[in-house]
Amino acid sequence: MKHQIGAALAILAALAILAGLGVAGVSAQQSTNTIDSHLSAAKAAAGFDFSGTLARICIAPQTAPGADVRPPPPPDRATWFTEPAKVFDNLYFVGTKIHSSWALTTSEGIILIDTLYDYASEEAIVGGLKKLGLDPAAVKYVVITHAHGDHVGGAKLMQDRFGARIVMGAPDWDSIEKSVNQYPNGKPKRDIAAADGQKVTLGDASVTLALTPGHTPGTVSIFFQVKDDGRPLTVAYSGGTAFNFVNDVPHFDTYIASQRKMAELAASQNATVLMSNHSEFDNAVTKIKMLAARKAGEPHPFELGREAVQRYFKVMDECAQVARLRLL
Numbered sequence: 001m002k003h004q005i006g007a008a009l010a011i012l013a014a015l016a017i018l019a020g021l022g023v024a025g026v027s028a029q030q031s032t033n034t035i036d037s038h039l040s041a042a043k044a045a046a047g048f049d050f051s052g053t054l055a056r057i058c059i060a061p062q063t064a065p066g067a068d069v070r071p072p073p074p075p076d077r078a079t080w081f082t083e084p085a086k087v088f089d090n091l092y093f094v095g096t097k098i099h100s101s102w103a104l105t106t107s108e109g110i111i112l113i114d115t116l117y118d119y120a121s122e123e124a125i126v127g128g129l130k131k132l133g134l135d136p137a138a139v140k141y142v143v144i145t146h147a148h149g150d151h152v153g154g155a156k157l158m159q160d161r162f163g164a165r166i167v168m169g170a171p172d173w174d175s176i177e178k179s180v181n182q183y184p185n186g187k188p189k190r191d192i193a194a195a196d197g198q199k200v201t202l203g204d205a206s207v208t209l210a211l212t213p214g215h216t217p218g219t220v221s222i223f224f225q226v227k228d229d230g231r232p233l234t235v236a237y238s239g240g241t242a243f244n245f246v247n248d249v250p251h252f253d254t255y256i257a258s259q260r261k262m263a264e265l266a267a268s269q270n271a272t273v274l275m276s277n278h279s280e281f282d283n284a285v286t287k288i289k290m291l292a293a294r295k296a297g298e299p300h301p302f303e304l305g306r307e308a309v310q311r312y313f314k315v316m317d318e319c320a321q322v323a324r325l326r327l328l
């Protein structure tokens with residue numbers, strides 16, 4: 001009996017020690033996995049370069065998808081129009097103050113990346129290409145990063161008028177087909193479904209697609225090479241950012257995994273230029289103004305370096321962890 005009590009006490013003592021260790025373990029883990037710790041990590045990663053992305057997804061994030069409603073009437077032209085610009089030897093900006101559309105020129109024509117809202121596509125893309133001395137009919141491929149109205153709006157125009165092939169994630173083609181109200185002026189016809197690692201090649205250039213679901217199920221990000229006065233640089237182009245999707249743990253896990261995949265791909269491909277499809281995220285319009293004032297020997301404003309490109313995906317990763325923890 002005495003022996004049994006002794007054994008029981010020993011077990012209790014061992015349990016107490018284990019419990020103590022357990023508490024210590026949890027508190028150590030909490031210090032690196034709290035909303036505050038992820039917010040601090042996001043702020044540190046954003047630094048001076050990515051405050052717009054930080055504001056949009058860490059400070060004041062959207063928390064639900066938009067409804068399938070008819071788009072509002074177009075805003076005043078002065079709110080969106082900006083001049084097109086040559087940004088690299090082989091890359092031209094034909095976007096708006098808010099959204100980006102890029103023309104990558106090749107030996108056999110143009111690959112267009114994203115197409116703005118439909119109301120802006122005629123003047124900014126078709127008009128912009130012409131202003132820059134490029135032929136809109138030379139656009140052979142259009143890569144759409146995701147099927148929200150601010151990026152897919154001009155796809156139908158490019159398809160109908162110029163016969164361009166449209167590349168998009170399969171789930172986002174599905175969402176266009178399902179939409180009842182968002183395409184009052186018609187939908188682009190289903191065309192190429194993007195595959196992970198697929199190269200869209202035209203003449204002497206290609207863009208490599210990376211499936212990065214999260215912002216939408218079919219979000220596509222892109223890697224491609226540009227030249228700055230003959231010097232080749234690799235661009236990592238992030239295809240979707242905001243949290244206007246169903247906010248639950250599985251969606252955030254998918255989103256986070258995609259950002260880690262992008263960080264790895266960007267590192268392995270030595271990407272030193274970071275682009276996204278909103279100027280709010282990559283400061284495209286501001287950088288284009290800086291470029292116009294660039295003097296000989298100064299760095300290209302879009303060339304941030306490897307480390308900064310990594311920090312961009314860190315901001316997205318950490319902000320998604322903040323939002324995910326807020327759900328628990």
Ligand SMILES: [Zn+2]
Nearest residue numbers: 146148215240
């Ligand atoms: Zn979107």
